[in-house]
Amino acid sequence: MARFRQIDRGGPLPDLIAAQIMAQLRSGELREGDALPTETALAGMLGVSRNVVREAIARLRSDGVIDTRQGRGAVIRPLSERATFRIDTAALGSIENLVDLFELRGLLEIDAAGIAARRRSDTDLAAMEAAIDAMAGASEFDELQLEADARFHRSLGQATRNGYLSTIIDYLSSRLKETTRATGRVYTRDDLIDVTIGEHRRVFDAVKSGDAEAARAAMAGHIRGAAARLGVPLP
Amino acid sequence: MARFRQIDRGGPLPDLIAAQIMAQLRSGELREGDALPTETALAGMLGVSRNVVREAIARLRSDGVIDTRQGRGAVIRPLSERATFRIDTAALGSIENLVDLFELRGLLEIDAAGIAARRRSDTDLAAMEAAIDAMAGASEFDELQLEADARFHRSLGQATRNGYLSTIIDYLSSRLKETTRATGRVYTRDDLIDVTIGEHRRVFDAVKSGDAEAARAAMAGHIRGAAARLGVPLP
DNA sequence: GGCGGGGAATTTGTCCAACAATCCCATAAA
DNA sequence: TTTATGGGATTGTTGGACAAATTCCCCGCC
Structure with a gap:
């Protein structure tokens, strides 16, 4: 399972978290169909509040990277279904x-x-x-x-x-x-x-x-x- | 000043709010350089919690639509600086x-x-x-x-x-x-x-x-x- | 033994209250 | 006039609570 490192405050927390998840996606540590840890678990691992994690998750969802459903969790969607084209x-x-x-x-x-x-x-x-x-x-x-x-x-x-x-x-x-x-x-x-x-x-x-x-x-x-x-x- | 209508629960609240702001942007009700109402004010107008508003704001920021800074508020960035290309x-x-x-x-x-x-x-x-x-x-x-x-x-x-x-x-x-x-x-x-x-x-x-x-x-x-x-x- | 129902546990969605960090501006002081 | 300085406003972050939806297991029933 993918590991989640403690975050160093170098900008808005949600941005850092989203970036970290995206990096794990690129590196193959997380793959299509995988489930993300629960928001509470992520918050604990990262040492931040659940609200911050939620903002990061929300951003990934709006980009079409993950799919979240109440009671089920968040899973990584196929790469082909990304909702945005973004140049880093x-x-x-x-x-x-x-x-x-x-x-x-x-x-x-x-x-x-x-x-x-x-x-x-x-x-x-x-x-x-x-x-x-x-x-x-x-x-x-x-x-x-x-x-x-x-x-x-x-x-x-x-x-x-x-x-x-x-x-x-x-x-x-x-x-x-x-x-x-x-x-x-x-x-x-x-x-x-x-x-x-x-x-x-x-x-x-x-x-x-x-x-x-x-x-x-x-x-x-x-x-x-x-x-x-x-x-x-x-x- | 742009008006913000009460939201009817038809999906994830932050998505609706972000969509509403984007619509006001397209219609010209909100323009480049304009300041958004404060998060607390928006929450009040829309009849939702500030948390939900924050998620909507975060999404717009990650798309490069607005620019937020602590203590200052959120302003609408020039259209040319959008960070994403998104097909609705x-x-x-x-x-x-x-x-x-x-x-x-x-x-x-x-x-x-x-x-x-x-x-x-x-x-x-x-x-x-x-x-x-x-x-x-x-x-x-x-x-x-x-x-x-x-x-x-x-x-x-x-x-x-x-x-x-x-x-x-x-x-x-x-x-x-x-x-x-x-x-x-x-x-x-x-x-x-x-x-x-x-x-x-x-x-x-x-x-x-x-x-x-x-x-x-x-x-x-x-x-x-x-x-x-x-x-x-x-x- | 298999099957269905129901409830408990899990997980995301939303709300609330508080404090910290930062910025803006008016006011006072030099 | 220019420079401090302080206070109010606003976003950033935290913690806790409950609602809603889903999953899963256990129990009773056939």
Whole structure:
């Protein structure tokens, strides 16, 4: 049976407990179908109150990791039934994971560009163009330009008319931005002014003209360029 | 200020509360930067104990929806900082959402097929072929064949050597399977025996030969075929 | 011996009360 | 004006209690 170590207060207790259980799951110490110890037992093992354990359990349940029923206990659900897709920020410390995430985002953005070229409305085009203008108009390389950049990509996502596609792109982008910022990978001013805006405009022109293949190619170029500027080695 | 209605016991209380807050977020009643009422106040308004409210709050926090700090309260974080990508099963009741999800899964599988054609190892090929054989060998159209089908797609995902890509494909597939099963959309036996196995084998052959474009085309054909057989109208 | 019923034990769900830790802000002091 | 400082507000954690649902065993009955 899986062991449960005493917890060291290094943050909210429920988070630590949930993380510990997830770790035991990954390591195979706990497996699909296994029953968790009772809440009271866990509380005793971990040296915390039952309420704290309950919050951790509740979180795992809401993620679809476990299934709890009154009187029966908590059992681990099949991995395929997880209710959420979650990217662990800590895992992005490794360059391999960062590359993988970058690749995934790139694939989706390229697909999105192709679809947007076919479905975009005039409103979408206006939003994208406004974002490009904001990038070009900003006097300095600052947070405003980064925001305009994000706004361009979000507008393009919305132009696909596929809520899931645009949502997942937003999600991946935000995770990526967070880590690139954390690891000190930043654009220089010249990069953005001279190159990035041009790349965005090429994507925009292709989407506007309705040429899906050109839009995909332009976006692929943009992604490759962004990766190169950030020093992320794409395969 | 947002109102909080009394809750009617129709399931675990914390789930209902979290759902209510998420609904207020979607409707715009609560917006980025807004502060939630205090836990005690919420407990009073909802007619439940503070403990229950805490579990709901904890769930929202772990999803990155809100940010809580001791002594300060809970505020709603920017939408871009959500920590999870979650597909609400209830939302898939609408055909539009189902189509969107199907399209997204298709895009990713097609990309994955192309990448797998370039990176697959002999082990990957063996796993994929074993899955196809299991499909062909099964005497009846039953759960075993569906499992073999899923195993083929999972093997293909793993052949991309991109953990995020294969994970998200798995996740989307499981959500999709759950809803197609729930809505009574099922394959008939002839479909699977005569057509589906052939589609899978075409994908496999292309991946084995290392032809990325052929693999993409074969997977696109498979996705279109699957959608047609399920009655999902792809754009 | 097998079978069904009933009750006890187990376990999660909910509630309540209290204290600790932290933050915010107003007030007072330099 | 700026800096302490104190108190109120709010989340974090604890402990205990009871309700509701499930499981399991034991007992009586056939």
